[in-house]
Amino acid sequence: MPILEKPADHPNLPREKIGVLIANLGTPDSYDYWPMRRYLNEFLSDKRVIDIPNWKWQPLLQLIILTKRPFSSGEAYKSIWNHDKGESPLMTITKDQTTAISAKMAERYGDNVMVDFCMRYGNPATTAKVREMVAAGCTKILFFPLYPQYAGATSATANDQFFRALMDEKWQPAARTVPAYFDNPGYIDALAESVETAYAQADKKPDLLVVSYHGMPQRYLREGDPYHCQCQKTTRLLKERLGWDDSQITTTFQSVFGREEWLRPYTVDEVARLAREDGQKNIAVIAPAFAADCIETLEEINEEICESFEEAGGEDFLYIPCLNDNAAHIDVLSQIIEDNLKGWID
Known part of the structure; x- marks a missing residue:
């Protein structure tokens, strides 16, 4: 049977690969008032977090809470901020975790698996990271909320945002989510x-x-x-x-x-x-x-x-301290990822 070649005007497509997208809660871009307000507004407007009807909650949030709380929360963040890197400790640690897990995946699967991270609130946004993975050729994405114990206000809202991101894609990748690992x-x-x-x-x-x-x-x-x-x-x-x-x-x-x-x-x-x-x-x-x-x-x-x-x-x-990027933790997270990739890549 002859091999059918693509038409000359067919767009170039990246080589297919699998994406592993790690998700954590999020962090403000800065501890100053307006970045803190934007972050808190996104977080506290999430119905999974605060399930009070909007007509009751939003006036209180916008007129009272978000007028005062960015100042106190900003001071709290300032006291722990990674000033050398200009970011919160959660951002620094999540980057380090992602780098370590990516190295593990490269050792195991070569360049067939792409590892990145996103935040449910703030940056990098879930929608942006899903878009990057699809553009890079990820036809399958494993979404991993880094919450050992499941809760609607953490694991579920992270998954919600991931599914919303998929809704924006013309060609949706196949998708899996990693369940809670509280008893692993x-x-x-x-x-x-x-x-x-x-x-x-x-x-x-x-x-x-x-x-x-x-x-x-x-x-x-x-x-x-x-x-x-x-x-x-x-x-x-x-x-x-x-x-x-x-x-x-x-x-x-x-x-x-x-x-x-x-x-x-x-x-x-x-x-x-x-x-x-x-x-x-x-x-x-x-x-x-x-x-x-x-x-x-x-x-x-x-x-x-x-x-x-x-x-x-x-x-x-x-x-x-939390397990952060210590070797035992990275080994556990990497093994959980490998277990959840079975059937997609072995």
Whole structure:
């Protein structure tokens, strides 16, 4: 059978490849007022995050919250900002993670897999990165929200934005999304190793590990969101992997927003209670729901929550960093990607 050649005027197409698009929450472009306002407006206008009807929420958001909050949030970001690179720590770490994972994928698949990252809010935008991947020849895209525990306000909204980006493409790539990995043995091992390393290096071994997760309204749990259950299972698996009992570890929730009842206990209140009522003077805090250190860990935990503990009589406070781009974490994320690419490339 003769080989049919393309017409002379046929457009050149890039060689087909597979895209792996890593997604995290996002970051403002700067801690100044207007970049902060744009970022907060996008974030707090997301119906997955704040599900109050627009007619109630938007006047409050636009006229009150976004008038004041960019100043306070900007100061918080300024205190942790990577001034050398002109970006937030979350951006720096996500870039480093992407570079490390890309090297792993190149070692495994050569140039058949393209790795990049996007942010749900702010830049680089999901739509722009999907467009780049399609233009580069990606006929299949694996979308990986970097949230170990699934929540509607994190994993789902990231997926929503990815699907919206696909709607803009004339020739849509095949698509897959990576599910939550809260009980992945490699992830639990990496968490446990980070705890063991931090404890071994501490001047004084902590008496209690506070496992702090980002909070959410209690109502979301009642409406079927599995986040709370997955957080509890992560803590249980971490405890079992460390060989500890219940007296050595506890679960809390941070970052409460608004007047609605959120998942309890609240980290900022619980660490104070532990010091004041239980006599816990030496604690460590870890935040397994975050794949990279960010405003909620570097500022909220390391400053606000630490101050709450110390003001209540606590003495030694140890924050254990997120897994970030350490080798064990990169190995876990790379293995999860490889598992989810099966059937597309082997």
